[in-house]
Amino acid sequence: MITLEDQIARVADEAESQLDADPAVVRTGDRRSWRPRLLIAATVVLVGGAAISLPSVVRDEPEGTTTPLSEDVGPGPRPLVPNVPTVVADPDERWIVPAELPDGVEFESAVDYGIAITGSLAPSRSLRFADSMSDASVTVYTNLWPIDEPGDDAESSFVEVGNERWMLVTSPVDDRPPVITLGLEDASATFGDDFDSVVVTVTELDQRTVVDIASSLTVRSAADLPRPPLELAGADDGAEVVAEATQSGVPKRLVARTDGINFAMSVDGAGGSPVRLGARYVAVDGGLGPNPNLVLGGRTAESLIWGLVHPDVATVAVELTDGTLVESEPQDLRGFNEDFFLIAFPTSTEGGLERLSAVVAFDATGGELGRDDSLGR
Amino acid sequence: MTTAGGLSSASTDAAFDEFVADARQRLRRALIGAVGIDRTDDAVAEAVAWAFEHRDELAEMKNPLGYLYRVGQSRVRRRRSPVTRLRLLHDESTQIPDVEPGLVPALSSLSPSQRTAVWLAHGCQWSHAEIATAMDITPSTVATHVRRGLEHLRNELGVSL
Numbered sequence: 001m002i003t004l005e006d007q008i009a010r011v012a013d014e015a016e017s018q019l020d021a022d023p024a025v026v027r028t029g030d031r032r033s034w035r036p037r038l039l040i041a042a043t044v045v046l047v048g049g050a051a052i053s054l055p056s057v058v059r060d061e062p063e064g065t066t067t068p069l070s071e072d073v074g075p076g077p078r079p080l081v082p083n084v085p086t087v088v089a090d091p092d093e094r095w096i097v098p099a100e101l102p103d104g105v106e107f108e109s110a111v112d113y114g115i116a117i118t119g120s121l122a123p124s125r126s127l128r129f130a131d132s133m134s135d136a137s138v139t140v141y142t143n144l145w146p147i148d149e150p151g152d153d154a155e156s157s158f159v160e161v162g163n164e165r166w167m168l169v170t171s172p173v174d175d176r177p178p179v180i181t182l183g184l185e186d187a188s189a190t191f192g193d194d195f196d197s198v199v200v201t202v203t204e205l206d207q208r209t210v211v212d213i214a215s216s217l218t219v220r221s222a223a224d225l226p227r228p229p230l231e232l233a234g235a236d237d238g239a240e241v242v243a244e245a246t247q248s249g250v251p252k253r254l255v256a257r258t259d260g261i262n263f264a265m266s267v268d269g270a271g272g273s274p275v276r277l278g279a280r281y282v283a284v285d286g287g288l289g290p291n292p293n294l295v296l297g298g299r300t301a302e303s304l305i306w307g308l309v310h311p312d313v314a315t316v317a318v319e320l321t322d323g324t325l326v327e328s329e330p331q332d333l334r335g336f337n338e339d340f341f342l343i344a345f346p347t348s349t350e351g352g353l354e355r356l357s358a359v360v361a362f363d364a365t366g367g368e369l370g371r372d373d374s375l376g377r
Numbered sequence: 378m379t380t381a382g383g384l385s386s387a388s389t390d391a392a393f394d395e396f397v398a399d400a401r402q403r404l405r406r407a408l409i410g411a412v413g414i415d416r417t418d419d420a421v422a423e424a425v426a427w428a429f430e431h432r433d434e435l436a437e438m439k440n441p442l443g444y445l446y447r448v449g450q451s452r453v454r455r456r457r458s459p460v461t462r463l464r465l466l467h468d469e470s471t472q473i474p475d476v477e478p479g480l481v482p483a484l485s486s487l488s489p490s491q492r493t494a495v496w497l498a499h500g501c502q503w504s505h506a507e508i509a510t511a512m513d514i515t516p517s518t519v520a521t522h523v524r525r526g527l528e529h530l531r532n533e534l535g536v537s538l
Contacts (some may be wrong), residue, residue, distance in 0.1 A: 009493060011480060019467075
């Protein structure tokens with residue numbers, strides 16, 4: 001018998017061989033023969049002549065956006081060239097930003113939720129920073145107080161930051177470091193009348209660090225942000241229509257805005273957090289249940305789900321909990337590097353998403369490229 | 378400055394593409410031990426995407442491969458995933474010649490740090506210095522993880538090889 005070390009090498013050889021034999025495409029056999037498949041052609045209604053035209057004013061042009069990628073990219077999705085931003089930073093817009101961050105923690109996205117969330121005149125916003133090498137993250141919320149009543153297992157107290165008394169909440173997370181949140185309920189005295197509250201939430205970082213970050217907060221122009229802020233807007237607000245479908249017979253439009261890297265998407269104003277495809281084949285952004293008014297006496301209504309797919313994806317499907325696949329072709333009515341999906345699928349309850357298992361991406365041969373079950377059951 | 382991986386701030390596109398192609402191949406084998414065969418391609422793709430977006434930063438690093446390894450396994454770990462148990466092989470019943478039948482499940486059951494260190498050291502022939510960068514620990518800690526991991530495997534398998 002060979003040494004244990006050599007045996008481990010042979011296991012690695014075998015693993016690599018199995019990966020080479022099935023790179024990035026999981027053969028699910030003849031899925032079309034054994035899985036019941038309900039094919040609903042997502043009705044794509046091209047609104048005649050309605051390609052929404054925006055002024056192509058951009059904050060800056062990323063270098064290399066027209067440089068072609070290498071042809072030899074091997075297995076896995078090819079890296080996408082960043083998009084040209086469709087949002088523009090307003091230099092007169094003021095944001096609360098941290099002047100100091102832990103090493104390796106970098107800017108990810110800025111989102112302007114508008115004034116709908118709090119009902120006050122001050123827009124609700126979030127800034128997210130993350131470390132690509134760990135799970136460390138920092139999120140700064142402005143005019144949005146995402147601090148619920150601390151649970152039984154959370155600890156809360158007050159700490160002095162500058163001349164202000166901030167609320168500190170430490171929430172345990174299984175066997176990981178706790179999520180630490182530091183919030184100032186009335187931020188106007190420190191940051192100006194444009195600001196009601198400010199909250200700093202960190203993961204995988206300690207209390208000292210979150211206090212340091214809060215201490216470094218300062219007011220800056222939106223034009224100083226690494227990428228322009230994304231706004232969750234509807235088509236009527238000038239966002240780009242990228243996909244269309246019908247839900248229970250009602251036309252729906254998916255709109256999107258990009259800061260070049262992240263997308264903010266919404267259907268009729270209902271949207272979620274910024275989504276970045278990265279190197280995934282499919283990323284779910286959000287879903288909408290059926291209109292409760294249409295759920296009548298056992299009549300089946302439809303829910304909607306939407307998100308991003310890599311341009312190599314030929315078919316995207318909603319996989320229901322009973323194995324049924326509801327297929328659609330990706331769309332991109334605007335011309336971004338990513339494609340989009342907006343799929344209606346049958347739902348039998350008012351909740352809407354109970355039948356969803358995952359969203360699956362397939363290549364042109366029917367091979368599975370990837371799946372996202374983040375909203376699934 | 379030229380990195381250990383052959384990159385420099387003056388690298389041409391062709392040289393960078395060559396680095397990425399080589400890194401992709403080495404990362405595929407290496408990441409199986411950290412994230413499992415089911416998520417390896419996702420992890421590699423994340424690392425490669427990061428490489429393209431941070432090309433200039435990579436050129437400044439002494440061990441860009443180790444850094445990309447950390448990016449790949451970190452980004453996959455952050456995502457919610459349907460995979461509930463780490464698998465090193467798609468087909469775990471595979472009989473590998475001259476390999477103890479219980480070795481694959483024993484490797485899977487090692488602690489993440491021991492499995493990663495043992496896999497990189499003996500499955501991928503990385504040096505302890507390279508493993509230290511990939512795991513963000515000291516080389517002496519790498520040696521400890523490798524030693525303890527092998528001890529655990531020998532006890533588990535009842536062998537003294």
